[in-house]
Amino acid sequence: IIPTSPPRSNPNILVTGTPGTGKTTTAELIALATGLKKLTVGDLIKERNLHDGYDAEFDTFILNEDKVLDEMEDMMSDGGMCVDFHTCEMFPERWFDLIVVLRTTTENIYDRLEKRGYKQNKIEENLQCEIMQVVLEDALESYKPEIVMELSSNTVEEMEANVEKVLEFVQQFRQAH
Ligand code: ADP
Ligand code: MN
Numbered sequence: 137i138i139p140t141s142p143p144r145s146n147p148n149i150l151v152t153g154t155p156g157t158g159k160t161t162t163a164e165l166i167a168l169a170t171g172l173k174k175l176t177v178g179d180l181i182k183e184r185n186l187h188d189g190y191d192a193e194f195d196t197f198i199l200n201e202d203k204v205l206d207e208m209e210d211m212m213s214d215g216g217m218c219v220d221f222h223t224c225e226m227f228p229e230r231w232f233d234l235i236v237v238l239r240t241t242t243e244n245i246y247d248r249l250e251k252r253g254y255k256q257n258k259i260e261e262n263l264q265c266e267i268m269q270v271v272l273e274d275a276l277e278s279y280k281p282e283i284v285m286e287l288s289s290n291t292v293e294e295m296e297a298n299v300e301k302v303l304e305f306v307q308q309f310r311q312a313h
Pocket of ligand 1: 153157160248292293294295
């Protein structure tokens with residue numbers, strides 16, 4: 137018999153989307169507005185070496201999913217986390233109460249990633265990812281569709297509106313739990 141854990145009083149939220157859609161910036165603002173704790177998984181991977189080395193062609197770390205999941209398990213167990221990462225299907229479904237998928241036009245993604253100094257092949261890969269809606273479809277396959285919130289993130293105004301929507305969700309969650 138697996139004992140059911142007590143329901144959490146604060147939600148765990150995942151902010152996901154193609155690189156350049158604004159996950160880290162949005163997660164930061166959500167954390168400020170709600171008091172949830174921000175966890176940028178990419179930073180955690182680098183800080184704690186949760187990878188299997190470096191892929192020079194794509195200028196990226198090779199993810200070690202088991203190490204990342206082990207490291208995060210304790211942080212997620214009590215709720216209250218606002219996590220940002222560019223994929224979502226590797227996490228256990230039970231971790232999250234809301235999945236925010238940020239969407240951005242290819243023009244804006246291009247500009248943001250070029251400013252970040254990404255190489256052309258990496259920009260191209262990420263543009264394809266956004267055009268094919270890879271992250272949205274992964275989210276809808278991995279979580280209950282009713283907890284997946286697709287939000288447009290092209291302007292600062294949209295970002296502020298997105299933070300407001302998530303704040304409303306958090307307030308409702310807290311009232312219900
Ligand atoms: P991600 O974490 O998804 O890769 P970031 O949060 O690092 O994206 O944002 C990438 C860049 O785009 C940053 O310079 C950020 O200020 C800008 N940006 C992100 N979201 C928006 C938005 N909704 N409107 C305008 N600029 C944005
Ligand atoms: Mn980021």
